[in-house]
Amino acid sequence: MKVATRILSGLWIGLWAFHTVAATEEVPELTFEQSAEIIRHTYENQLFTLEPSKQSHYGLRMYRQTLDGKRYAATIHTELNTIASTLNHFADKVNTPEQIVLYAQRRLAPMRETQDERSQRRYNVSKNMPEYVYLGIDLLSAMARANEYGLQHREDDKLRQVIRRYDFKKYATSKPMIEAWAPQLAAQVFWLRELGEQDVVDAFIDTFRETYPDEKDASLTAQQYRNKIYTMTHIIEAMSHRYQTSVNEGDQQWIYDYFRQHIDTILLRATPKVIAQVGISFLLAGLDNDAVVEKTREAVRKAISADIGMIPSATGEMNLSQGEQRNVLAIMLLDWQGVHASPTVSNDPNLFANLPYGLVSKNGAN
Numbered sequence: 001m002k003v004a005t006r007i008l009s010g011l012w013i014g015l016w017a018f019h020t021v022a023a024t025e026e027v028p029e030l031t032f033e034q035s036a037e038i039i040r041h042t043y044e045n046q047l048f049t050l051e052p053s054k055q056s057h058y059g060l061r062m063y064r065q066t067l068d069g070k071r072y073a074a075t076i077h078t079e080l081n082t083i084a085s086t087l088n089h090f091a092d093k094v095n096t097p098e099q100i101v102l103y104a105q106r107r108l109a110p111m112r113e114t115q116d117e118r119s120q121r122r123y124n125v126s127k128n129m130p131e132y133v134y135l136g137i138d139l140l141s142a143m144a145r146a147n148e149y150g151l152q153h154r155e156d157d158k159l160r161q162v163i164r165r166y167d168f169k170k171y172a173t174s175k176p177m178i179e180a181w182a183p184q185l186a187a188q189v190f191w192l193r194e195l196g197e198q199d200v201v202d203a204f205i206d207t208f209r210e211t212y213p214d215e216k217d218a219s220l221t222a223q224q225y226r227n228k229i230y231t232m233t234h235i236i237e238a239m240s241h242r243y244q245t246s247v248n249e250g251d252q253q254w255i256y257d258y259f260r261q262h263i264d265t266i267l268l269r270a271t272p273k274v275i276a277q278v279g280i281s282f283l284l285a286g287l288d289n290d291a292v293v294e295k296t297r298e299a300v301r302k303a304i305s306a307d308i309g310m311i312p313s314a315t316g317e318m319n320l321s322q323g324e325q326r327n328v329l330a331i332m333l334l335d336w337q338g339v340h341a342s343p344t345v346s347n348d349p350n351l352f353a354n355l356p357y358g359l360v361s362k363n364g365a366n
Helices: 002-018 032-045 052-066 069-093 097-113 117-126 131-148 156-164 175-194 201-211 214-219 222-239 249-269 272-284 291-303 324-334
Strands: 151-153 359-361
Touching (some): 032 324, 052 069, 069 151, 069 156, 069 359, 117 175, 117 222, 175 201, 222 249, 222 272, 249 272, 249 291, 272 291, 291 324
Antiparallel strands (some): 151 359
C-alpha cells in the first residue's frame, strides 16, 4: 500500500510542479503524504549543498523515520565527525574554568551585535554565566548525541568531571534563563538525566510553568509565546529520545491538555516549525487521530509553496539551509512513519564500523 502511495505521490507532484494539467481543469488537492513528498524531493536533491549541521539534522530524522541506511548513512557520518571534533577539542583544549569562560565569551560575542529579541535576551542573561553556553549548548549536546548512538568519547570521565563542577539547577530554575533558552534547557535537562548525571527535569518543568502561566499568554510578545509553545514540544521530543521511542500522554498531561484547549490560538500565533512540532508531539504519543494532528497538518500543508517546493520563512526567504528544520519537521508531521530506536552501534553495527578518532563504543567494541 505504501509503495502505491509513493507512486501516486510522484505522479501528482509531477502534475503540480510542471503544470501539465490544463489551466481550466481543477487540480485535485494533494494528500498530506504527497505534500510531504514535495518538500522531500526539494531537500534530497540538494541535501549535500546544505551546511554540514543541517545535513546531519535532516538525515538523522529521516533515518529514524525510514530506517533507510543507504540513503542517509553519509549524513550520520557527518554528525559523528562533528561530535568527535567537538569532544576532542574540549578534552584537549577547553576544560579548565578559565578556558571555558574565554570560549563561551567568544561564542556569545555575535549575540551582542544582533538586535532581535531572542538574541538580546540570550546575551544579557548569559554574559553573567557564560559557562552555560559551553556546558549546555555545546558539551552536553555532543555527549548526549554520542550517547544516543551507543558511543562515548575516549576521555568520557574527564568530560564528566567538567560537567560535575557546575550545578545545572542554577540555569534550569532561573526564570530569565528560561525566557532566553527554554527550548534548549528542556533538551539539556533530559540529556543530563540520560547521561546519569544531575536530574533537574522536574525542577525545570516547575519553574517553566511558573514563568509562563497560561493566564498571561495574551501579554506575551510573539517571540515569548513561541518560546513557550516550542519548549513544551521540546519536553515531549526529549522524552522520546529525539523521535526514537513513544511517549505516554499521561506523563505530561498538562502539555496535551494545553495544546488541545489552545490549538486555534497556536495556529494563529505560531510559525509552521512550531505548529509541526505540536502535531508531532501527539504522534509521538500514538494520538494519530486526535483533532490537533489534523489541524496542524492542514496548517503546515497550506504553508508549503508549490513553486519552490518547500515552506519559506515568514519573510518569504527560500534559503534551504536556514529552512531545513521547519521543512524536515513538516515532512515528519505530514508523512509520519512511527518511532524507531536507530541508528545505534548495537542495531546498526556496519554504520559504525569506522568511527572517527575520539569516539568509542560504550561497550568497548570499537
